[in-house]
Amino acid sequence: MSSKSTKNLYLGLDLSTQQFKGVVIDEELNVVAEDSVSFNDKTLLKNYVLPNGFIVDKNDPDCITTPVLVWIEAFDVLLQKLRDQKTFDFKNIVGISGCGQQHGSVYWAENACENGLKRLKQHSSSNDDDHGEIVVEKLRQLPKNLFLIDYLKECFSRANSPIWMDSSTTKYCRLLEERLGGSQKLFEITGSKAYERFTGSQIMKFQTESNDLYLKTERIQLVSNFVSTLLLGEYTSVDYSDGSGMNLFDIINLKWSQECLDACAPDLLSKLYHELVHPLTILGPIAIYFVDRYGFDPDCKVIAFTGDNPSSYYALASDPETIVISLGTSDTVIASVKASQAPKEAFDGHLFVNPMKKNDNDNLLMLLLCFKNGSLVRERVKEEITQKDWQQMSELLCHSPPSNHGYIGMFFDDQEILPHNIQGRFYFDAHGVQVKDLEPSCKARALLEGQCLAKRLYLQRANIDLANVKRIVITGGGSVNIDLLQILADTFGKPVHAAFAPNSACLGGAYRAIDAIKDHNKSITSTIQWLIAAQPRSEFVQVYDEMLVRYADLENQLTNQHQQASHNQKTHHHHSAANNLGLQATKNHH
Numbered sequence: 001m002s003s004k005s006t007k008n009l010y011l012g013l014d015l016s017t018q019q020f021k022g023v024v025i026d027e028e029l030n031v032v033a034e035d036s037v038s039f040n041d042k043t044l045l046k047n048y049v050l051p052n053g054f055i056v057d058k059n060d061p062d063c064i065t066t067p068v069l070v071w072i073e074a075f076d077v078l079l080q081k082l083r084d085q086k087t088f089d090f091k092n093i094v095g096i097s098g099c100g101q102q103h104g105s106v107y108w109a110e111n112a113c114e115n116g117l118k119r120l121k122q123h124s125s126s127n128d129d130d131h132g133e134i135v136v137e138k139l140r141q142l143p144k145n146l147f148l149i150d151y152l153k154e155c156f157s158r159a160n161s162p163i164w165m166d167s168s169t170t171k172y173c174r175l176l177e178e179r180l181g182g183s184q185k186l187f188e189i190t191g192s193k194a195y196e197r198f199t200g201s202q203i204m205k206f207q208t209e210s211n212d213l214y215l216k217t218e219r220i221q222l223v224s225n226f227v228s229t230l231l232l233g234e235y236t237s238v239d240y241s242d243g244s245g246m247n248l249f250d251i252i253n254l255k256w257s258q259e260c261l262d263a264c265a266p267d268l269l270s271k272l273y274h275e276l277v278h279p280l281t282i283l284g285p286i287a288i289y290f291v292d293r294y295g296f297d298p299d300c301k302v303i304a305f306t307g308d309n310p311s312s313y314y315a316l317a318s319d320p321e322t323i324v325i326s327l328g329t330s331d332t333v334i335a336s337v338k339a340s341q342a343p344k345e346a347f348d349g350h351l352f353v354n355p356m357k358k359n360d361n362d363n364l365l366m367l368l369l370c371f372k373n374g375s376l377v378r379e380r381v382k383e384e385i386t387q388k389d390w391q392q393m394s395e396l397l398c399h400s401p402p403s404n405h406g407y408i409g410m411f412f413d414d415q416e417i418l419p420h421n422i423q424g425r426f427y428f429d430a431h432g433v434q435v436k437d438l439e440p441s442c443k444a445r446a447l448l449e450g451q452c453l454a455k456r457l458y459l460q461r462a463n464i465d466l467a468n469v470k471r472i473v474i475t476g477g478g479s480v481n482i483d484l485l486q487i488l489a490d491t492f493g494k495p496v497h498a499a500f501a502p503n504s505a506c507l508g509g510a511y512r513a514i515d516a517i518k519d520h521n522k523s524i525t526s527t528i529q530w531l532i533a534a535q536p537r538s539e540f541v542q543v544y545d546e547m548l549v550r551y552a553d554l555e556n557q558l559t560n561q562h563q564q565a566s567h568n569q570k571t572h573h574h575h576s577a578a579n580n581l582g583l584q585a586t587k588n589h590h
């Protein structure tokens with residue numbers, strides 16, 4: 001016992017796609033314990049899902065859900081695993097926050113609060129002042145052998161929660177935009193055009209296709225505030241940042257958009273909560289269930305939960321001058337932008353309320369760009385031109401200079417998001433003439449330069465002024481690739497810092513708990529440490545400025561021709577889109 005920390009501790013949680021994760025840290029940000037439970041783990045869970053922890057509907061593979069009881073059971077198992085590590089006492093945890101996968105939704109049945117949540121809270125009827133005996137008395141009344149799932153198994157009107165991977169709501173997205181008067185209008189209010197995974201169209205589908213169950217729903221929540229609800233034993237509000245991923249929230253006026261709510265489902269306001277909160281809001285003390293079962297201090301505070309992307313950004317960026325790039329299956333870019341400078345024209349990126357926003361008058365937004373073709377393409381090209389070895393890839397890169405003798409490549413093996421819906425590989429020479437293939441050293445460079453230039457181009461198109469950017473923080477599997485980091489530093493003209501933080505979203509929860517309780521503003525102290533990985537080389541920065549202009553021209557040509565081709569295809573059914581393309585996608589091994 002003596003080895004246990006007696007300092008104030010903070011718990012960060014992350015309910016992600018395949019796992020529930022938790023991390024306990026002290027005030028100096030040292031990790032005291034961390035653990036996770038996978039939703040496909042049949043050795044730990046009675047309610048598990050094979051093979052990956054979510055269900056792909058056999059009749060409609062676009063329909064992807066996870067049973068809410070899997071999450072609830074995994075939560076208890078996670079806390080037990082953390083307790084069994086015996087490296088800390090739950091009673092030293094003074095604050096808890098966390099995050100969830102964005103957009104997913106949870107549907108509480110009529111009377112769930114009365115019959116389920118209140119029993120977790122228990123002390124709701126007791127006088128707040130008498131912490132001593134009355135609370136202890138209440139604890140004795142609580143059956144010790146019950147878990148969350150025993151209290152809550154009857155509490156949901158929808159057993160399977162739609163998650164962010166669901167893309168089954170296309171027709172509802174079009175309907176939502178139509179009812180609003182177009183995608184531009186929806187973008188102006190909510191910061192995004194209609195997207196299948198966003199909660200609004202998901203709710204619309206549920207209300208339309210399962211109206212009887214919709215009518216029996218007393219509360220609809222996001223994954224994030226569903227977890228804070230369990231912790232508090234009462235319904236908690238959606239927070240501003242995760243609320244921005246619903247197509248229902250007015251990100252400038254910080255309130256539900258009645259127009260969007262009405263366009264999605266009748267009486268929706270009563271099923272959400274009447275107001276949203278800043279992600280640093282202290283919601284209240286932890287429910288007695290957790291005090292009793294795990295030994296939490298009854299004064300332990302629960303802080304609003306948010307989405308995993310805002311939470312990661314909070315953890316990785318020390319200030320709004322930081323751009324965070326996560327190099328994974330897809331590459332994600334997050335930057336801060338003031339509402340007054342944010343793009344006015346609808347585009348295929350998202351504007352969320354920034355979790356670093358200081359107060360309600362500070363109109364700081366967070367821009368999220370998702371490039372679908374990330375590490376899978378990098379791996380595939382590596383396999384095509386080397387013996388599956390990054391070292392060889394580095395050697396190849398030595399044989400091609402920055403800006404690649406003018407050669408440019410675009411590698412959209414999967415249908416890309418930015419630029420929208422384009423698929424294929426496109427190679428160009430220094431005169432902008434399309435060529436069939438590139439020799440290995442040239443292809444290696446074209447891939448990495450193309451990916452970096454695309455990120456800069458789309459940030460520029462979204463009005464991010466690089467003059468206001470001090471650094472790029474890089475994370476995710478691809479961040480170990482030093483060649484890529486150097487090219488990134490040179491194309492942006494900014495230092496690139498690398499953070500090894502596979503659990504940044506979870507840590508972001510714990511850091512927000514510290515900042516909320518200590519009434520800090522976001523500061524360098526609540527930032528994951530990074531290492532300088534690459535400095536921009538001034539001699540190449542200008543070369544890339546020029547290359548960016550050429551890249552943008554070629555990309556414009558490509559998207560114009562794509563639009564023209566899809567238009568022609570619609571009007572002349574007998575022509576395939578490809579036949580109408582002046583620029584032909586080069587075949588790859590995909």
Ligand code: XUL
Nearest residue numbers: 017101102103164308309
């Ligand atoms: C963001 C998104 C995903 C999930 C993953 O828009 O859909 O990044 O948040 O958990």
